[in-house]
Amino acid sequence: MIQESVSAGTRPGQHFRNFSVRLSPTPRGARLARLLTAEQLRSWGVPVDPAGQIVAELAANAVTHGRVAGRDFRLTLYVIAHTLRIEVTDTAGDRPPRPRHPGPDAESESGRGLFLVEALADRWGWGPELRPRKTVWAEVALPPDDVQGRHGS
Known part of the structure; x- marks a missing residue:
């Protein structure tokens, strides 16, 4: 199920947009x-990068480490004023996200996703949801010109 909403705030340039979808843990x-x-960010006139890479890492974690x-799992995107918030909710609330330091000789890229999220996002974290869920989130500051309501305002 996909949900989207767009609404303008009470002041010019103040906007709230959101998009949410449930996806298979594969x-x-x-x-x-x-x-x-x-596609959603393009339709809102918001830059795809670095959000696309952040979503790729969080979704990969959800299907690799949070799969039941x-x-x-649920992907939710919010634009509130000049901030893009990305949330990925999975059903393994008993497994908090932990950045892992792969060894220098590690053959696999596995375990580096949260370090990449930390490098690309302005802020990130996680929180428990109703059992058995948890949400890992990241926020990216947007330039004012990218959220001035190109669609629907």
Whole structure:
């Protein structure tokens, strides 16, 4: 199920937009999260990068570390004033996200996703939701020109 809303605040230039979708906890669902993010941000006139990469990392974590068979993960995007907030909610609330330091000889890129999120986002964190869920979030500051209501204002 996809939900989208756009509303203007009480002052010019103050906007709230959101988009939310439930996706299967599979590699295909993670790829779809990134594609949907890119399309949604373009439709809002918001830069795709670095948000696309952040979503790719958080969605990959949700399907790799937060997967519980038969339970979807949720991607939610918010634009509030000049901030893009990305949230990925999975159903493994008992497994908090932990950045892992891969060794220098590590053959795999695995474990570096949260370090990448930390580098790309202005802020990030996580919080528990109703059991058994958790939400990992990241925020990216947007230039004022990118959220001046190109669509629907």
